[in-house]
Amino acid sequence: MIKIYHNPRCSKSRQGLEILENSGKEFEIVKYLETIPTQEKLKEIIKLLNISPIDLVRKNEKIWKEKYKGKELSDTEIIKAMVEIPKLIERPIVINGNKAVVGRPPETIKEII
Template identity: 75%
Template sequence: MITIYHNNRCRKSREGLEILEKSGKEFKIVKYLENTPTEEELLEIIQLLNITPIDLVRKNEAIWKDNFKGKTLSNSQIISALVQNPKLIERPIVINNKKAVVGRPPELIKDII
């Protein structure tokens, strides 16, 4: 089953959702601002994406700039910051079996569906 971690207020996330809808494939939507992934789930997502935790951070968000920018944080601290502040999670994230992608640009989603 395909999963999209989605924020409806984000244009790129809405574009990613549209790609999934047009694909005709079955998928589920996780509104991650309401249903924040646990630290374990985020770690699994990061591993599927084959990135480091800092690569999943939206560094231009005010929360990041005001509270974390310029600090030396461990991977575990970054993951905790993402769980506590899900707005910092890059979006959309689409997972299909053991493949995952951050849909920036949204066309990247087509590579895994």
């Protein structure tokens, strides 16, 4: 089943959700600020996305700039930061089987549905 990691306050995430709704396919919504992914789940998502953990971080978030910017962090430390502060996770993330994309721009979601 298709899964979207969604933040209702984010316009790109809402646009991604609309693409899924219009697709007519079944999907599951994970509001990741409420149901925070574990470190293991984030590692799985990052592997599906085929990116480095730092590429999933919202580097313009104030908390990132204040706490982490300019520091040498391991992949494990970056993942731990995203679990502790989930608003650092880029969104929306859509997973369909063994494929995943970050919906930025939202149209990239169409590639995997």
